[in-house]
Amino acid sequence: MSITVETDDMMTSKVDVDSPDEATGGVNAGGSEPLKKGPWTSAEDAILMDYVMKHGEGNWNAVQKQSGLARCGKSCRLRWANHLRPDLKKGAFTPEEERRIVELHAKMGNKWARMAAELPGRTDNEIKNYWNTRIKRHQRAGLPVYPPDICFLASQNKQNEELSAFSSADAQNPDVSGTNDFDIPAVEFKNLELNRPLYPPPLFEIPSNSLLDITVSSFLAQGHSPPYNSTSFLSTMHPSKRIRGSESMFGSNGGSLLGQPLGFSSYNNHNVTYDDHLPFSSIVIPGSHAPLNGNSSSSEELPSLQNQTANWGPPSSPLPSLESIDTLIHSPPAGHSESGSDLSPRNSGLLDAMLYGSHTMKASTDNSHQEKETFGDAVDNSYADPISPLSHFSASVFSEYAPIDGSSLHEFPSLATMPGCKVKQENVATSSGQACGRDSCTWDAMSTV
DNA sequence: AATAGATTCAACCGCCTGAGG
């Protein structure tokens, strides 16, 4: 049975009233009645408000006991946090807020609560819903999500994150490469972002401390696939690290909505037009939230990677076709053992090599840390470690990914050349976004930045 | 006006983390 109730928004909704407390506005005097679910009524809101005013936030389970509200503590907390809090802003996001959300997402990924903390008066749920809606819209339109300046910001932040992760990991695990433990420190995987290799070089400056990124890129560029896939990776991780860690490893998309590389659809699309509903233009995402391997629960609404590749690029593209990359990822590496057991960290020479490489990289980074933000320097000083079994991979990726116009990667503006290595909103027009008009722009225009 | 499909958003679910015993 259901009845129509009026909420405090003056909206009506049907409520499941199988629970006997409905007629009393959700008050459960005895506290022993089944807890109610579904939309809150204004009466329930009033009770909750009253309770919080008297007792303050927290101890949510006590709400049900003390006020008789037939709602679980979680539900009360959620209702308070998302709707009743007096400091909540109502209404649509402002363009500034929208911009901030994109920035924050580039920086944090799907950390809705953290993003909400940066946006006073907004809730994580609100932001999450907004983002998901936005992504869906962009996916449908075949557009990327991040504007170009935010792309840079994202890579910059990722870079810093990875550097600090490496540092702390090394402090805790001085001999990373020697581990035989299957409980592999999450930080080692944090840098294995399989999506990175596919970023178009003209827009994405590979940070010098992201050796593992390069390494994976190299596998792809060389026609190898890494000796694992994201699934097997996750499966070898300690469960407690798997879920949260995966967010770092494969992009924090977590979500199905980002289940494909968001920037791809426009990477080789030289005639992209941009969504004029947005407060800024958008372009390829070098961000870190797009798993290559579709490990996430991808939505069937999203175009598949393979489907998209059909329209992506001119045959002359210096990148391996995305289709082939997709194939590579899912196929065993050339020359690699055909035994599935080799996927284990213990038996994976390649993984060991990568860990070794990361270690080498770290040492190298420590030695010449202050410099070399640029791609090419990284090759010269770090990646081409003659001892490292990865060095040739690392170097090769750069030639493999040479810009279309043949210009040196050095010529591509470094993050350091951007004011404060940060993109502020007022600077958007002076960053690469300027080249990209609000209503339309092309990849060609952007690639000249 | 009716209908179907798309979109929005409130709420729930399951899992993780940290505190306390």
Added chain:
DNA sequence: TCCTCAGGCGGTTGAATCTAT
């Protein structure tokens, strides 16, 4: 060290609403 519990987070669901036909 283990267990329990509360709080928090992120993903998902489904009803309400909007829009196009």
